[in-house]
Amino acid sequence: MAAPTLVNHGGGSTDAGGAWTATCFAPAASGNIIIFYAVQCGGTNWAVTSADQGQEVGSTTNITSLAGTSGSWTRLDFEYGAGNCKTLVYIGRSTGTSAPVITGSNSTSEDLYWAFLEYSGVSTGTTLADVIENTSPTETGVLNGSNLTVQSVQWAGSIIHAPLTTTGDDRFGVMLGFVTDAVTLGTPSSPWQSWSFYSSSSGTDGSVAMWKADMPSATSTTIETKAFSPSTPGYGKSISFALLPVYTAPPAAGYPYTGGGYYP
Numbered sequence: 001m002a003a004p005t006l007v008n009h010g011g012g013s014t015d016a017g018g019a020w021t022a023t024c025f026a027p028a029a030s031g032n033i034i035i036f037y038a039v040q041c042g043g044t045n046w047a048v049t050s051a052d053q054g055q056e057v058g059s060t061t062n063i064t065s066l067a068g069t070s071g072s073w074t075r076l077d078f079e080y081g082a083g084n085c086k087t088l089v090y091i092g093r094s095t096g097t098s099a100p101v102i103t104g105s106n107s108t109s110e111d112l113y114w115a116f117l118e119y120s121g122v123s124t125g126t127t128l129a130d131v132i133e134n135t136s137p138t139e140t141g142v143l144n145g146s147n148l149t150v151q152s153v154q155w156a157g158s159i160i161h162a163p164l165t166t167t168g169d170d171r172f173g174v175m176l177g178f179v180t181d182a183v184t185l186g187t188p189s190s191p192w193q194s195w196s197f198y199s200s201s202s203g204t205d206g207s208v209a210m211w212k213a214d215m216p217s218a219t220s221t222t223i224e225t226k227a228f229s230p231s232t233p234g235y236g237k238s239i240s241f242a243l244l245p246v247y248t249a250p251p252a253a254g255y256p257y258t259g260g261g262y263y264p
């Protein structure tokens with residue numbers, strides 16, 4: 001069993017209200033995990049709308065949900081209770097090497113800022129519980145009521161880096177950061193590494209970031225607070241989770257399993 005691998009990251013862009021289109025980079029292969037993460041900078045609930053209110057994406061191409069539904073995503077985080085920092089995070093699988101494209105609408109001038117991530121070697125499970133892990137959530141009510149990820153919100157120029165606990169081997173830790181201003185975000189302590197960052201001062205300003213952590217064995221990280229640079233009174237939020245590796249076959253009868261992998 002091998003840990004998942006970060007294949008690509010980027011595609012950062014912004015939209016200043018109205019109809020919006022987010023175009024990912026071309027994936028390296030079919031079946032890779034694609035994550036779309038965005039921040040809405042403003043306090044208007046449900047400003048980002050679509051025909052599918054539950055999913056909040058108007059349409060999408062070249063992607064399937066974790067369950068295999070074509071032209072759909074699995075919602076990982078969609079949160080509107082954090083003041084001016086509204087977050088959208090979706091996970092799905094590439095259908096080939098053509099770039100996924102997402103469209104939606106925005107009824108306000110509260111801009112969206114987004115980016116994409118691509119991973120290979122991730123569990124082929126069909127639910128969030130099969131694909132991601134975090135056993136130390138600090139808040140409930142995300143992931144449609146399941147405690148599979150954590151989120152934190154902090155006012156007055158800082159971001160709380162959410163803790164992450166894994167229970168087995170060969171995990172890939174992911175922390176996503178969202179800020180309602182164009183700032184630089186501090187890197188949390190080891191094993192986290194700063195890896196992907198998009199920031200724009202256009203419109204209402206916004207930033208998104210990804211930190212990664214190699215987790216070859218069961219690991220716990222701690223909650224931390226880092227100031228923005230430059231200091232602003234903006235909102236900041238982070239969520240953390242670990243991507244699980246591809247399932248391994250169970251051992252033969254009579255040979256107890258001692259590793260940390262997951263079986264189908």
